[in-house]
Amino acid sequence: MLRSLLEIMDRYPDLPREVILKESILLNGLSFSDSALQASYQEKAYYLFTFDPDDPEHVKGRGRVVPQEVRISGGPLGLRATVIQSRHSSRSPFRVDLEENLKLFVDGQPIADVEFVPRPSYYGQALRDGIRVEEVAPAIYWGETADVTAYRICEYWNVNQQCKFCDINENFRSWGHLRKGLGAVVPRELVADAVEVASRDPGVRRYLITGGTIRDGLKEAEFYLQYVKEVEERVSSLPARLNTQALRVEVLPRFYEAGVDYYHPNLEVWDEKLFALISPGKNLNIGRDEWIRRTVEAVKVFGVGNVSPNFVAGIEMAYSPDFPHGFRKVEEAVKSTASGIEFLMSRDVTPKFDTWGLEPRSWFGIHGVSLPPLEYYLELYRAYRDLRRKYGMPWPRGLGEAGPGVSRVPASGFMDVEF
Ligand code: SF4
Numbered sequence: 001m002l003r004s005l006l007e008i009m010d011r012y013p014d015l016p017r018e019v020i021l022k023e024s025i026l027l028n029g030l031s032f033s034d035s036a037l038q039a040s041y042q043e044k045a046y047y048l049f050t051f052d053p054d055d056p057e058h059v060k061g062r063g064r065v066v067p068q069e070v071r072i073s074g075g076p077l078g079l080r081a082t083v084i085q086s087r088h089s090s091r092s093p094f095r096v097d098l099e100e101n102l103k104l105f106v107d108g109q110p111i112a113d114v115e116f117v118p119r120p121s122y123y124g125q126a127l128r129d130g131i132r133v134e135e136v137a138p139a140i141y142w143g144e145t146a147d148v149t150a151y152r153i154c155e156y157w158n159v160n161q162q163c164k165f166c167d168i169n170e171n172f173r174s175w176g177h178l179r180k181g182l183g184a185v186v187p188r189e190l191v192a193d194a195v196e197v198a199s200r201d202p203g204v205r206r207y208l209i210t211g212g213t214i215r216d217g218l219k220e221a222e223f224y225l226q227y228v229k230e231v232e233e234r235v236s237s238l239p240a241r242l243n244t245q246a247l248r249v250e251v252l253p254r255f256y257e258a259g260v261d262y263y264h265p266n267l268e269v270w271d272e273k274l275f276a277l278i279s280p281g282k283n284l285n286i287g288r289d290e291w292i293r294r295t296v297e298a299v300k301v302f303g304v305g306n307v308s309p310n311f312v313a314g315i316e317m318a319y320s321p322d323f324p325h326g327f328r329k330v331e332e333a334v335k336s337t338a339s340g341i342e343f344l345m346s347r348d349v350t351p352k353f354d355t356w357g358l359e360p361r362s363w364f365g366i367h368g369v370s371l372p373p374l375e376y377y378l379e380l381y382r383a384y385r386d387l388r389r390k391y392g393m394p395w396p397r398g399l400g401e402a403g404p405g406v407s408r409v410p411a412s413g414f415m416d417v418e419f
Pocket residue numbers: 153154155156157161162163166167168211212213279281
């Protein structure tokens with residue numbers, strides 16, 4: 001593995017080595033020694049999806065929840081500090097172990113120093129009913145974003161139309177015990193309490209409201225709007241990010257007026273046929289063309305740089321006998337997604353990515369699809385970099401600063417590529 005990584009670094013001299021290592025870790029996951037997990041850190045929240053290549057029952061057997069994020073730096077490659085989401089995989093070639101200090105090993109060789117994300121200062125405070133603030137608004141982005149999963153399941157699962165990469169309902173089933181007093185719907189007043197507490201931490205720069213889908217679009221809009229309103233009545237100074245489906249254009253000004261700064265109508269995958277196959281609920285309920293139209297229209301409400309639909313980078317290469325539809329060649333996959341990035345950037349939308357993590361209880365996990373090679377991500381980020389320059393687009397504004405050694409985006413290296 002190490003030789004292959006070094007060889008790829010030689011082949012992509014225009015991309016930071018940190019990006020290459022980060023993407024490989026996100027794809028393969030991380031294993032943690034028991035001694036590494038003795039350290040003090042912020043435990044992973046399991047707030048939305050598991051993001052783990054290992055089955056939840058196996059991960060729960062570790063005795064201690066793994067860190068939310070790790071930061072690698074130094075080592076023989078002189079790496080700049082790079083934040084990476086923890087994805088537990090006992091089979092990963094990447095292992096974090098304690099050897100004087102925490103280190104990252106590949107093929108048994110140390111290649112970087114490791115820090116675990118520290119527990120934010122706002123953690124531990126009790127809200128009403130004995131619920132602690134981190135059960136409602138855990139931190140991500142190395143403490144910069146207070147993350148609220150308001151609706152912890154998704155209605156598309158009820159009708160077998162869930163996105164094939166997604167394990168939200170299985171995450172709730174497996175890890176719901178981390179928030180004992182909370183059901184699938186987190187009470188709005190608790191959310192407002194939690195964000196208010198988090199906002200007093202100087203490290204917290206924004207909050208995010210996210211969650212599963214309510215199939216009735218009007219009900220979904222009203223549901224999430226009420227959260228934003230309740231929070232903003234108490235904490236109007238903290239910028240707000242919102243993850244929902246592509247909402248009807250006419251309701252968007254209400255979200256803007258309520259206080260939403262950054263909007264993420266997540267399209268997931270660009271290719272038309274794959275969108276219908278991978279996100280059947282979104283396709284049947286709203287439709288791809290309408291989703292894209294609403295996304296482009298949203299820029300008029302929120303402004304350039306503030307509308308950033310997510311792509312689960314790599315799902316367009318999902319392939320197995322049960323799903324013989326994904327692109328087989330990196331060039332074809334990147335060409336497809338880059339054409340979508342160009343379409344959106346040419347209309348002032350700033351797309352973003354999460355690197356796909358193949359969760360065993362997602363449809364794709366159950367049906368044994370294969371992951372893309374590392375090169376797919378490197379080619380995709382090259383294309384994104386070039387298109388961003390071509391259209392003079394800013395980075396997605398809700399994700400903090402960009403650049404190698406600077407970005408705190410945990411689940412993708414696309415903002416670690418350049419400043
Ligand atoms: S819309 Fe798709 S990705 Fe989002 S929670 Fe539902 S199934 Fe998961």
